[in-house]
Every structure is written in C-alpha cells, then in structure tokens.
Amino acid sequence: MRRYDPRVSEELRPRLTLPAGSRVRRHADVRRVFDHGRSAAVGPVVAYVFARDDDAPPRYALVVGKRWGNAVQRNRTRRLLRESFRLTRPELPRGFDVILLPREPLFTALLGDVLPGVRQAVHAAARRFRRDGPGQPRAREGGRRRR
RNA sequence: GGAGCGACCCGGGCGGUCGCGGCGUCCCUCGCGGGCGCCGAGGAAAGUCCGGGCUCCAUCGGGCAGGACGGUGGGUAACGCCCACCGGGCGCAAGCCCAGGGAAAGUGCAACAGAGAGUAGACCGCCGACCGGCGGGCGGCUUGCCGCCCGGUCCGGGGCAAGGGUGAAAGGGUGGGGUAAGAGCCCACCGCGCCGACGGUGACGUCGGUGGCACGGUAAACCCCGUCCGGAGAAAGUCCACAUAGGGGAGGAACUCGGCCGACGGGCCGGGUGCGAGGCGGCCCGUCUCGUCACAACUCCCGGGUAGGGCGUUCGAGGCGGCCGGCAACGGUCGUCCCAGAGAAAUGACCGUCACGGGGGCGCGAGCCUCCGGACAGGAUCCGGCUUACGGGUCGCUCCACAC
RNA sequence: GCCCCCAUCGUCUAGUCAGGUCCAGGACACCAGCCUUUCAAGCUGGGUACACGGGUUCGAAUCCCGUUGGGGGUA
Numbered sequence: 318m319r320r321y322d323p324r325v326s327e328e329l330r331p332r333l334t335l336p337a338g339s340r341v342r343r344h345a346d347v348r349r350v351f352d353h354g355r356s357a358a359v360g361p362v363v364a365y366v367f368a369r370d371d372d373a374p375p376r377y378a379l380v381v382g383k384r385w386g387n388a389v390q391r392n393r394t395r396r397l398l399r400e401s402f403r404l405t406r407p408e409l410p411r412g413f414d415v416i417l418l419p420r421e422p423l424f425t426a427l428l429g430d431v432l433p434g435v436r437q438a439v440h441a442a443a444r445r446f447r448r449d450g451p452g453q454p455r456a457r458e459g460g461r462r463r464r
Numbered sequence: 465g466g467a468g469c470g471a472c473c474c475g476g477g478c479g480g481u482c483g484c485g486g487c488g489u490c491c492c493u494c495g496c497g498g499g500c501g502c503c504g505a506g507g508a509a510a511g512u513c514c515g516g517g518c519u520c521c522a523u524c525g526g527g528c529a530g531g532a533c534g535g536u537g538g539g540u541a542a543c544g545c546c547c548a549c550c551g552g553g554c555g556c557a558a559g560c561c562c563a564g565g566g567a568a569a570g571u572g573c574a575a576c577a578g579a580g581a582g583u584a585g586a587c588c589g590c591c592g593a594c595c596g597g598c599g600g601g602c603g604g605c606u607u608g609c610c611g612c613c614c615g616g617u618c619c620g621g622g623g624c625a626a627g628g629g630u631g632a633a634a635g636g637g638u639g640g641g642g643u644a645a646g647a648g649c650c651c652a653c654c655g656c657g658c659c660g661a662c663g664g665u666g667a668c669g670u671c672g673g674u675g676g677c678a679c680g681g682u683a684a685a686c687c688c689c690g691u692c693c694g695g696a697g698a699a700a701g702u703c704c705a706c707a708u709a710g711g712g713g714a715g716g717a718a719c720u721c722g723g724c725c726g727a728c729g730g731g732c733c734g735g736g737u738g739c740g741a742g743g744c745g746g747c748c749c750g751u752c753u754c755g756u757c758a759c760a761a762c763u764c765c766c767g768g769g770u771a772g773g774g775c776g777u778u779c780g781a782g783g784c785g786g787c788c789g790g791c792a793a794c795g796g797u798c799g800u801c802c803c804a805g806a807g808a809a810a811u812g813a814c815c816g817u818c819a820c821g822g823g824g825g826c827g828c829g830a831g832c833c834u835c836c837g838g839a840c841a842g843g844a845u846c847c848g849g850c851u852u853a854c855g856g857g858u859c860g861c862u863c864c865a866c867a868c
Numbered sequence: 869g870c871c872c873c874c875a876u877c878g879u880c881u882a883g884u885c886a887g888g889u890c891c892a893g894g895a896c897a898c899c900a901g902c903c904u905u906u907c908a909a910g911c912u913g914g915g916u917a918c919a920c921g922g923g924u925u926c927g928a929a930u931c932c933c934g935u936u937g938g939g940g941g942u943a
Binding site: 334339340342343344345347373374376378379380387388389390391392393396397399400401403404427428 | 482483484496509510771772807808811812813814840841842
C-alpha cells in the first residue's frame with residue numbers, strides 16, 4: 318500500500334489551520350466565481366478562482382455532485398480536497414475565492430495524489446485571471462437553467 | 465467432521481502529529497483571532513414502505529366518495545409492527561412459510577384442449593332387464609298369423625357414467641353389497657354439512673348423533689361484512705429585516721326591520737333573510753369570514769421582487785442498571801446519566817503499535833518471521849417499526865457419517 | 869430534505885384500468901434478397917423488447933410486495 322510521506326507537512330510550518338472564515342458560504346459568492354472567474358485543471362482537480370478586492374488569505378468552496386458516488390464517497394472526496402487546500406493555503410495567492418471540484422473519482426485516492434493537483438490548479442487559474450481579467454458567464458444551452 | 469435451523473451480541477482497541485463542528489469559559493494586538501474544558505454518526509444513520517409526536521389549515525362536526533387493514537387473544541401512543549396461541553401448507557427433523565373474514569347477497573372471469581367448464585355432459589366405451597324390428601328354433605291352429613325360447617362376435621329406441629380420453633380444474637374418496645350394466649341406490653370407514661354435549665376468554669379442539677352429498681375455483685376481479693383514517697408536510701410553520709410597486713386580468717348581488725342625526729335629497733350604526741365570493745384535500749350538509757347599487761375595498765388568477773437572520777431545534781413514548789408482575793411481547797417501580805444539533809452542512813489526514821482473519825517460509829513443538837486484508841455505509845424535524853445492503857462472533861437445537 | 873410520477877425492440881410508441889386470443893402489434897432504423905450499370909426509391913422476407921427478484925392465480929407485460937434506474941414538483 319502506498320503511504321503519504323509526513324515530511325511534506327513537516328516542511329510547512331507555521332500553523333496550518335483552516336478556520337471557518339476561510340469558507341465561501343454565500344450562494345451569491347459561489348455564483349460570482351463560476352460566472353466571472355477563471356478555471357484550470359491539473360491532474361484530478363479542477364479549480365475556479367475569482368479575485369476579491371482585498372489581500373486576505375484565499376477562501377474555498379467545494380462542489381462534489383452525485384456523480385461522484387454515495388454520501389460516504391462524496392464525503393471522502395470533499396475531505397481530501399479540503400485537507401489539500403488546508404496544507405497548501407499559505408503558499409496560495411491571497412485575495413482569491415477558490416472553488417475546487419474533482420475531475421475523476423477520488424474515493425480510493427490518497428492525499429499525495431490530490432495535493433499537488435490542488436496547488437498547481439489554483440496557481441494556474443490565478444495566473445490566468447490576472448492575465449485575462451474576469452470572464453463572462455458561459456451560456457448554458459439546453460439543460461438546467463439557474464435563476 | 466459434514467449439512468442445516470433458531471436466538472442473541474459486536475461492528476476493532478491504545479497512542480502520537482496536524483486539523484474540523486457545537487456549547488461553556490477566559491485572554492487580547494478585537495479579527496474571518498487564540499487558550500482551556502466537555503460533547504461530536506449507524507445497526508442499518510439508507511430505501512422513504514407503514515404508524516405516531518409536532519406545526520399550520522378558525523373548529524375538525526356529520527354523511528357520501530376514497531384509501532388501508534383482515535384467524536384468535538394480548539402488547540403498544542399507534543401501526544400494515546411485536547408476542548403467545550389456533551388452523552392450513554412444506555420439511556426425515558430442528559424448524560420455516562401463510563393478504564389466514566365472506567364464494568348458500570349479487571355480478572363477472574376461466575384462453576387452448578375437450579362430448580361436457582357450472583342450471584353439467586355422452587366422443588370412445590359399458591348394458592341388452594324394458595319397447596319395436598330382424599334372424600333362428602319349437603309349439604299351436606282358423607295356413608299366415610299368434611305364443612314361447614335363443615341371439616348384442618344383429619339393428620334401433622333406450623339405460624349408465626364404472627373405465628378410457630381432454631384439461632389447471634370434470635359435481636366427494638376407498639372398499640363391499642347391489643344391478644342388465646351402473647350410480648350414496650344401500651352399507652362401513654374417511655371427508656363434508658347440520659345439531660348437541662364437554663373443554664377453552666377465544667380462534668378452535670374432542671366426543672356423540674344426524675343428513676345422504678346438497679355447497680367446484682377465483683375477492684393481491686368488482687363486491688359484501690367488520691375495524692381504522694380530515695388535509696398537508698419542517699423547503700411544515702412563525703417572527704423580524706430587506707426588497708418590488710402600489711402592475712395586469714376576471715368576478716358578482718337586494719329587500720326589509722330597529723335606533724340615531726338631519727329636516728326631506730338623504731347619511732351613519734346594528735340586525736334578519738336572500739344573493740355573491742372565499743376557507744374547511746373532492747362532493748353534499750353544516751359552519752365561519754368578507755362583501756352587498758359597487759371610484760374604492762374585497763375575492764380569485766397572472767406577472768414581478770426577496771433567497772438574509774431569530775425561533776421551531778433537540779430532555780425524549782430517552783439510555784443504562786437493579787427489583788417486582790407476566791410463558792412472552794411488555795408493564796410497574798427505584799436508582800443513575802445528559803448523549804451531535806449543523807444550516808451547503810463538522811468526525812478527517814498521516815503514522816506507530818496491539819489484537820483478529822488469510823497466504824507463504826522456518827521449527828519436532830509452544831511459537832517465530834514476512835506479506836496482505838477489515839464489509840455495508842454518514843445525522844439534516846424527532847420517535848416506534850418494516851424492508852433492503854453487509855463483515856464477524858457466541859450459545860442452543862436437528863439430521864447424517866465415524867470413533868469410543 | 870420532503871412529496872409525487874415513470875420504466876415494453878436500436879429509437880418513438882400500442883397493449884396495462886376490466887389477466888388468456890401477445891413466444892407482444894405499428895412506425896422509423898438495421899440485415900438479406902429482387903429490381904437498377906451503380907446509388908436512392910420501391911417490392912419481398914427476416915432479426916430484435918415487457919428493468920430485476922419474489923408472491924397471488926391453472927395462467928402475469930397486465931394484479932400485489934420489494935429492489936434498481938430515470939424524471940418532476942416544493943423555501
């Protein structure tokens with residue numbers, strides 16, 4: 318069985334907390350990231366980012382739909398993404414709202430499989446946002462329409 | 465040892481590093497902060513299949529319609545659940561299964577096959593007693609008729625339903641008597657119906673008598689009988705804040721009585737009947753609210769806006785232990801405990817170690833080394849059940865084989 | 869979360885309420901043959917389905933229960 322090397326976190330002092338305030342909770346904020354943010358995908362992870370007008374640490378939200386399995390499997394997926402975000406948060410660009418989504422099934426994945434993807438995807442999306450600015454909402458033809 | 469049946473229990477333990485959600489408390493450089501303490505998923509939290517609590521519909525009243533349930537007795541807040549018992553079916557057995565009321569209230573359905581499918585029927589077959597004919601023999605005499613006998617490997621009428629055959633099902637079964645052949649036609653036993661006695665709270669059982677077969681299947685077909693059920697569902701609901709803009713469309717109906725003002729045009733208030741609209745899931749009754757010569761208000765429909773916060777919200781038909789009652793489900797009583805309450809959603813990540821299971825190797829052996837493995841699955845209003853998914857253990861019992 | 873509905877050939881569907889005549893019918897699509905120099909069209913023939921597991925019944929696509937998979941409504 319593969320094991321995750323604990324030295325990854327040993328290097329990363331200071332404190333690696335994940336306070337409640339670092340979560341994007343309001344529906345309007347989530348919509349803003351999806352409609353006007355920029356995205357990038359690395360490995361098993363997709364990241365959407367949108368820059369706020371401050372210099373606070375990055376905030377996150379997770380979107381894991383029913384296609385990723387039952388409640389236990391979705392919880393496992395969310396926890397891996399959250400843990401990856403927590404461990405990499407100090408090195409991520411400040412002032413961004415980040416939404417993380419899985420791109421492939423993560424139920425059987427280990428933390429080491431997910432963490433590099435989160436770090437690189439967020440950085441890539443942030444670079445794209447700084448270069449191109451806010452995007453326009455994609456037209457959703459057919460399918461479900463959000464009000 | 466093998467096969468099987470039932471009841472019950474458990475759902476890894478300990479430790480470390482970094483974190484998460486509540487509540488309490490303290491600190492500060494007050495912020496989306498930090499320290500400390502306590503608590504933090506399941507036996508199914510699942511499916512959402514039943515039953516209740518709770519909230520709103522003014523009240524939840526009567527009837528119809530509709531739905532659910534269905535042996536008996538108990539348990540329960542209630543149930544479609546549980547316990548005990550009865551009856552039937554399956555199994556060698558331990559045991560398991562049963563929507564298990566009514567088919568003599570009525571209606572419907574049963575393809576194909578078959579003679580006949582529910583007021584039964586006669587294809588093959590069986591019979592030759594009875595009637596008519598045919599053939600033969602004998603006898604009589606009024607010589608072409610009569611009588612008697614024989615013939616079903618002669619015919620028809622007719623009798624029969626035992627046997628064959630069809631079917632899921634053919635209008636009691638077996639045996640004997642009986643008969644021309646047969647048949648509950650008669651008899652014995654079994655089954656069935658009815659009556660009675662006894663036992664049991666009861667479903668029902670046992671025994672006796674009697675009838676002489678009259679009652680086929682299907683109600684998870686309509687239906688009948690009995691019992692129960694008002695509707696919606698926490699995104700229920702309620703309070704506050706914010707916001708849209710007083711948007712568009714549709715609707716209906718009169719009389720009368722009393723009092724007061726006014727001073728003859730009438731106005732105001734209250735009541736009655738009628739009418740209209742609406743609420744009480746559908747309909748009717750009943751009832752309540754509003755309106756009633758109408759700009760408005762009212763009611764309904766459509767359109768538009770908001771997507772924040774508080775309460776509901778977790779102490780409960782609650783858990784654990786003892787004693788008592790009960791075959792049991794369960795109840796009573798005493799003691800003790802406080803056990804998730806989030807609001808897009810917290811239990812995680814990683815590591816060590818010990819147990820447990822499996823494979824391989826070493827060892828005479830106790831054992832040692834090494835590599836794997838640990839299921840189903842995550843609270844979202846709360847309980848009681850059912851169902852479905854799934855890893856393992858303990859105890860008891862049955863049958864078979866072997867040994868003593 | 870809560871409350872409803874649906875499932876039949878490759879696709880769209882009929883049959884389900886009132887069980888048998890249904891080894892399930894139709895249209896398009898598919899395959900083969902004929903026709904044509906070839907293709908298309910036309911004609912002839914053919915294959916293909918009751919989501920799954922139980923129960924009731926003599927008999928189930930149909931009735932009942934459970935499972936699975938879809939869809940819709942609701943602040």
